[in-house]
Amino acid sequence: MDSVRRSSRLETEAVGAFWRWWSVAGAGLITAAVMSGVYGDLPEIIGAMVMAIHPELNWETGPGARSRHRLCVTGGGDPRLRVLAERWRRAAPAPTESWEFAAARESQPRMVTGTLEGLAQPVDLGLARIAVDWDNRSALAELTVYHPAFKAMSTKDCRQAGRLLVDWLIGEDDVQRWVGVINVARADPRDSQPAAVVPEFFQAVAARNSNPRWTMREAKTSSGHRVIVCALRPLRWIDHPLLDLHTAVRISYRRTGNDGLPDDGLPDGEALLGLLHLEKDLDAVLGPRGTLVCSETSNGLRVLHYYSDSEDQNGRDSFDGFARARQEVQVAHTRDPGWTRVRKFI
Numbered sequence: 001m002d003s004v005r006r007s008s009r010l011e012t013e014a015v016g017a018f019w020r021w022w023s024v025a026g027a028g029l030i031t032a033a034v035m036s037g038v039y040g041d042l043p044e045i046i047g048a049m050v051m052a053i054h055p056e057l058n059w060e061t062g063p064g065a066r067s068r069h070r071l072c073v074t075g076g077g078d079p080r081l082r083v084l085a086e087r088w089r090r091a092a093p094a095p096t097e098s099w100e101f102a103a104a105r106e107s108q109p110r111m112v113t114g115t116l117e118g119l120a121q122p123v124d125l126g127l128a129r130i131a132v133d134w135d136n137r138s139a140l141a142e143l144t145v146y147h148p149a150f151k152a153m154s155t156k157d158c159r160q161a162g163r164l165l166v167d168w169l170i171g172e173d174d175v176q177r178w179v180g181v182i183n184v185a186r187a188d189p190r191d192s193q194p195a196a197v198v199p200e201f202f203q204a205v206a207a208r209n210s211n212p213r214w215t216m217r218e219a220k221t222s223s224g225h226r227v228i229v230c231a232l233r234p235l236r237w238i239d240h241p242l243l244d245l246h247t248a249v250r251i252s253y254r255r256t257g258n259d260g261l262p263d264d265g266l267p268d269g270e271a272l273l274g275l276l277h278l279e280k281d282l283d284a285v286l287g288p289r290g291t292l293v294c295s296e297t298s299n300g301l302r303v304l305h306y307y308s309d310s311e312d313q314n315g316r317d318s319f320d321g322f323a324r325a326r327q328e329v330q331v332a333h334t335r336d337p338g339w340t341r342v343r344k345f346i
Contacts, residue, residue, distance in 0.1 A: 225265030
């Protein structure tokens, strides 16, 4: 834990150093470079400062949505890096007429009419086609990207081109939100469509899934006990990029069988009422510091899965204090950007 805190402190210092440089000199230097096209050693300077936050972060500039230009620091879809990029963005000064800031590549559908350079050969993105296979249960799509040029390109270059194309079409965050897999193909897949029409599909997806709702599923253990899982769906870590700390709140309870009913592993009436009161009390203690995303109830134990900001020590302390005051409650914290601990539920 000490090494994690040291790393976090160094990252915070590097973010602060970047924005101090930006305020003193950086904004003026990069504005002049973008206007003149003469960058000198500025890319190396910015690259070094971004890499000081984390060596795997990248940066780029482009046209802004509300300002003339946008400066983006991106982790390329890696949840660990998305947290850092988001902290960088939230520490930024207010947008100006010249500059706005982003923690992920935003959609640039106009890029589809251009040519991707820098690979083994130029790729005319207007010729790209994409097949979309949508899964309602997971609310995720599997994409297969085809381009005639892929036949003469390495698999690595094909994948890079495919990922960049999808990022430009719908934005890096929406790739995380709605895309499970990106494949590439050297033959045009069945049911493919021009890449330019894909954003319309995902706009409709977002409209249909804009409000996560609680769902309940039931199963049985090998011993025959019932398992009840309640989860918010669809639920995406990208909607809460700073909530990277998983806390499992484990609450033991009295099972059915004590009240004369068959023991199916679930709480009896009195225990169920107690669980509801405990959850309400915990939500009151946490306030906005933590988000409950799902729960498991089975075999005398309810596990509540919360996410909070690992940088918020008060949030962690709230969980710990709640457990210390109640013998039937235990908590365990794990750093989990990307929410892998609950992926099977959502």
